[in-house]
Amino acid sequence: MRVEDAGARRATVGLAAGGTGGHLFPAEALARELQARGHGVVLYTEARGARFTRALEGIPHRVLPARSLAGGPAGKLAAAAVIARAVLAARADMKRRGVALIAGFGGYPSFAPALAGRSLGLPLLLHEQGSRLSMANRQLLRFADRVATSFAGTGGADADARGRFVETGNPVRASILEAASAPYPSLDAAAPLRLLVVGGSQGAAVFGRVVPPALEALPAELRARIRLSLQYRGDDADAVAAGLRAAGIEVELRPFFDDMAARLRDAHLVITRAGATTIADLLVVGRPAIVVPIPQGGSREEQRGNAEALERLGAGWCMREDDGGFTASALADRLRVLAADPSILTGAAAAAARLGRPDAAARLADEVEAMLAARASGAG
Structure with a gap:
């Protein structure tokens, strides 16, 4: 109208x-x-x-x-x-x-x-x-x-x-709408796996603590496939990046990505908080995600609801920090499963795209x- x-x-x-x-x-x-x-x-x-x-x-x-x-x-x-x-x-x-x-x-x-x-x-x-x-x-x-x-x-x-x-x-922003026109990137069991890790505009320190050791624990052949974009603001950012590169992981680490739409477009999998705007961006572009609800604060229940709904609808996976479910070992296990069967990620991407507005x-x-x-x- x-x-x-x-x-x-x-x-x-x-x-x-x-x-x-x-x-x-x-x-x-x-x-x-x-x-x-x-x-x-x-x-x-x-x-x-x-x-x-x-x-x-x-x-x-x-x-x-x-x-x-x-x-x-x-x-x-x-x-x-x-x-x-x-x-x-x-x-x-x-x-x-x-x-x-x-x-x-x-x-x-x-x-x-x-x-x-x-x-x-x-x-x-x-x-x-x-x-x-x-x-x-x-x-x-x-x-x-x-x-x-x-x-x-x-x-x-x-x-x-x-x-x-x-x-x-x-x-969602115009740049996100433009990214939505791109199909899900092709993926097979030997292709590079593009992983985007972001904590929103406020950052999420837990991703800096959990994601690097999880990736470093993966098999060497899988580490070699990963192309990581990691948003991290810690004082030890240089050391974190050096450790990942020493493990054979190609990484770009920044405190904030101002080209988020392009990174989202190119990603095979996103690890992120479960804020409503983040969820909207994921669904419009049609990208699967591991979502980690914020464990405290006024938005805790909202983010948990968003994350659980995403998982229930087949567009992602909820890993809760507050119940001990988001650990390096748990994340490494999940990434091994997803990387071994590309159809899981492509199916979740299709489910996300169907839900976008x-x-x-x-x-x-x-x-x-x-x-x-x-x-x-x-x-x-």
Whole structure:
């Protein structure tokens, strides 16, 4: 559905996202889809989000102060003061730009722009990337006109709120969509095996501890086949890379890969955390993965649900760090099995591709335009 109301089509949309890639990248995808449709956009984030300069290129954005509500009574009071300053700054910016709708993508930095928009009487659309509403989206749910979800049956809301839910999928970046056009790389029992290991925008130190010894424990003929891209930020990165090369493993080790789409396109297997945006990228490109849910923090249950769903649907394998299931010996055993039978990986890749939602950004933009049209007509 494309809404053709002229007033709605010219409207400026404000997007609010936390400072991690998991929040910012879906917001970027929607912003670029809306720009392609003729809308003005502005993206509100925090200082961490502003570091994603490539994602923000060509997208007007405003960096706002932000602080988590964690830290007891004193921390909550300090956070409230920061949020109040951010609300005032966002409100002034929205009035100046003529923002007509706010789309929030979660993370505590999205809270202030959403409140600022509501104080101006603007409609609020929330997007939830995970299988359960995030803390920020749960707090904002009472103000939301519409909630777009990435999964059917997203948890964390009562039955009354579910009438405002619509499943759109999780938008992915244009570079990921381009990578999705490439078929799964050919693979046989003697061919190079391209392995991509990433911990998301925040990194994952456990991969630096577990993956190198697991690979070094593999048979020599399998080590010689591996082409490893390893995201690792530890102080011992040079030593880790040297150890892998001494074991006969070809490795490229970096603290962050800024060409993730190309690496994902070329990978036979990915080892990664189970964040919702990571899962969306894997499914759209159609790559199998060993997913290791984060073992602690507010996203623990969400990531475990994502990882278990991926395994249940045949698109990957869940190895949990918190129950001792992600160890060097366990990973080495799994890699031996996968490398010995290429049909396992190709089957999982096909399952992943069937589950991908490459049209998620367009579907979410349709929801934005429908809300804008309703507002323009006086029905919203």
